[in-house]
Amino acid sequence: MKFITRKDIFEQLKKDLIGKDSYRGVTLTYSWMANQFGHFSLGFIPTFILYKIFVSSTSINPPALWASLIVWSIWILFELFNFLWPLLKPAIKGQSSIKYTFKPEWGNIAFDTATDLCFFGIGGFTASLICGYSSIAAYLLVILTLLIIYPAYHWYTTKMYLQNAEYPFQHRLSQWQMNITDSNRAAIIDFVENTVQGKHLLLFGSKGSGKTTLSVGIATEASIRKNPCSYVTAVKLLCMFFEKEDQKAQKSGLWTWRDSSILVIDDINPGGLIKDDILTAKLFYQLLNNLDCGPSNIKHIREKNIIWVMGNEDPNKQLEEKWETLLKQIGVSESNIKIVNLDNSQKG
Known part of the structure; x- marks a missing residue:
């Protein structure tokens, strides 16, 4: 780091x-x-x-x-x-x-x-x-x-x-004022106060549910505590999977996604009226585990605190397509995976 x-x-x-x-x-x-x-x-x-x-x-x-x-x-x-x-x-x-x-x-x-x-x-x-x-x-x-x-x-x-985290906007966690269940709120507070690496927060929600602002707010609190964090869209991260670990960061940046204590991966899937996954967990894993940087990518994804921001969780998807299954596949223990669905919070 x-x-x-x-x-x-x-x-x-x-x-x-x-x-x-x-x-x-x-x-x-x-x-x-x-x-x-x-x-x-x-x-x-x-x-x-x-x-x-x-x-x-x-x-x-x-x-x-x-x-x-x-x-x-x-x-x-x-x-x-x-x-x-x-x-x-x-x-x-x-x-x-x-x-x-x-x-x-x-x-x-x-x-x-x-x-x-x-x-x-x-x-x-x-x-x-x-x-x-x-x-x-x-x-x-x-x-x-x-x-x-x-x-x-x-x-x-x-x-x-x-x-240097390259957030798309400025947003403190206390500014997030949308409905949320007590269990989801507790899961987010636990993620914010966590001091060890390897925790994964899967943040589901349709358009307008506040998932991006929430993820930026969580990471912003870590940045204010002087932790190197990174915000990146899923498409951009897929390209970074092919950059070797010893490759220097861009001149404008002080660290890469691999050096971050918290990584926000946004726009994985749109959700809402778009039911099908544009980026499936299976395709994500294939690009993650590429020939040049696969082992390094998997190690950093497994051992890093990550907020995965995506659309609605579709229960009809096959098990191997599930994102939590992907994390378990690369070695993340079930206890280190938290799932928050903001749509359920708003319906409640």
């Missing part, structure tokens, strides 16, 4: 800082830096404006320091409201709590909020020192700058883990 190194970080910084985003596109890391610069500006600009108001219309002393403290305090209150409102809103309305299918990672959200507040403060106290020197503003700026070093490293590398 390959983790992101300092060299990888510097290479990504070069890509983000040099060149025009209108030409190369915008990465998650670039967006994060732009977002933090926005937070810095929202501390800097209001402080400068408030300082000018204090100087021209009041006798507040020192005006620059008070302007920065007031602006930062306002942002602290605003961010506290943003963070606490989802927790306080049910109590205000007389409810027990907001019903999440999967609970948000509140610690992760709190850390993100604290990071934003540091950038607000850095912007405000920078403006304060430009307008008029104050030892208090200088001390606070130094402290916040030191405090932001680790969060900046953490969030920048987290965005690298997310963008």
Whole structure:
């Protein structure tokens, strides 16, 4: 398993800082830096404006320091409201709590909020020192700058883990708000909290059942915990089965599907009104076990955590065509296979 190194970080910084985003596109890391610069500006600009108001219309002393403290305090209150409102809103309305299918990672959200507040403060106290020197503003700026070093490293590398997974969209697991049975929900939570390799989640459901968003949400949580993950469609993966293990990854990627801790295989079959399997388990196995890379492919599929996203499970299919039978054929134990059918959840 390959983790992101300092060299990888510097290479990504070069890509983000040099060149025009209108030409190369915008990465998650670039967006994060732009977002933090926005937070810095929202501390800097209001402080400068408030300082000018204090100087021209009041006798507040020192005006620059008070302007920065007031602006930062306002942002602290605003961010506290943003963070606490989802927790306080049910109590205000007389409810027990907001019903999440999967609970948000509140610690992760709190850390993100604290990071934003540091950038607000850095912007405000920078403006304060430009307008008029104050030892208090200088001390606070130094402290916040030191405090932001680790969060900046953490969030920048987290965005690298997310963008190198090549998810088709951004989606946290707590954002998934569709019907699901308790047993299916428990199976998904067990897969998310699992810390060993070799677990397989077969996710069935017709078009509109939320299977792709659910799979991306599950893998996203692993990426945020800094695990190398990969999203790939079944057709693309079939082509990758013929790439040798020592073949280098594409320049844009830091790991291949073989290096991933969680692999999402999407669009295996459409389901819904299309009853027949376009890609059968038998054909999948034939391409998996090709002459050049068969043993390596089978080893990685067997020993990796994989979310298999496909259409409705058809009970009329022959046993050898079943995907769970395929997994058992390559050596996956039955205890490591979980099946979730979202259509059953929605009907219930």
